[in-house]
């Protein structure tokens with residue numbers, strides 16, 4: 091620290107500011123190298139349809155495996171990638187890798203199912219997301235209908251007109267749009283109605299206490315009813331207990347995702363998971 095190294099050297103910064111600024115610099119530098127050294131991986135988390143109890147889709151979640159340091163959470167490096175602009179290259183890698191995985195799984199005769207890809211705000215608003223995505227889809231001969239883009243409310247609300255235009259373009263390409271972390275942002279129902287979206291994912295902060303907190307139960311119930319009234323599919327994320335799933339089933343939630351079903355898994359384990367003779371999703375109370 092500044093003090094133990096003699097003091098006064100870093101007098102412009104508090105210890106904490108200095109350390110976090112340093113940490114960011116280190117991450118930024120390492121992220122550039124990670125792209126070159128191919129240190130990113132995608133894990134996939136299954137989503138289950140509450141009516142059929144079948145896996146009905148997967149969400150791709152990026153993992154950074156740094157030699158000697160193990161996995162680094164996207165919560166740590168995605169914000170840095172956003173701030174530095176590296177997100178566009180990382181995002182392009184993610185999209186291309188998902189398309190490659192789709193054709194690999196198709197070659198292995200895995201039942202086709204939609205795969206969700208997360209887009210951060212800067213990816214949606216800046217750059218040429220529509221061109222990039224349509225180019226990669228064409229290059230990899232991937233049907234657009236196989237991809238769901240997950241966008242947060244905050245990303246859409248920052249520049250609502252621009253976001254609406256871009257989402258329209260993406261939907262015309264044939265992709266589906268999901269609103270991620272729903273309930274944590276500022277979206278109004280009027281705006282939501284104007285956006286070309288297919289589904290909403292109830293944030294796991296509501297799901298967590300749904301069986302013990304009557305407010306969270308009411309909010310969740312309302313989001314599901316409202317989503318259905320707008321013609322949207324409603325997904326609950328972060329489902330960890332049987333009680334939470336029972337509640338969601340009672341409220342007619344369409345799909346669930348969470349550790350109760352499965353954690354995010356590397357591609358080989360996804361194949362095993364989907365090929366299991368019976369998927370033991372608990373269906374009754």
Ligand code: C2E
Pocket residue numbers: 135150151152163164165168181184208209210240270271294327328329330347348349350354
């Ligand atoms: P998200 O899109 O909301 O993803 C859900 C996160 O919740 C994942 O964390 C997942 O592992 C975790 N999760 C799933 N089920 C449960 C559960 O039952 N309980 C709990 N406590 N957590 C659960 P992860 O993989 O660490 O990703 C964190 C965030 O990083 C994602 O949130 C997303 O915003 C971002 N992210 C991940 N991959 C990408 C990517 O490829 N591109 C971009 N732009 N962002 C990504």
Ligand code: MG
Pocket residue numbers: 149208240270
């Ligand atoms: Mg997501």
Ligand code: MG
Pocket residue numbers: 270271291293327
């Ligand atoms: Mg989410």
Ligand code: MG
Pocket residue numbers: 271
């Ligand atoms: Mg999130």
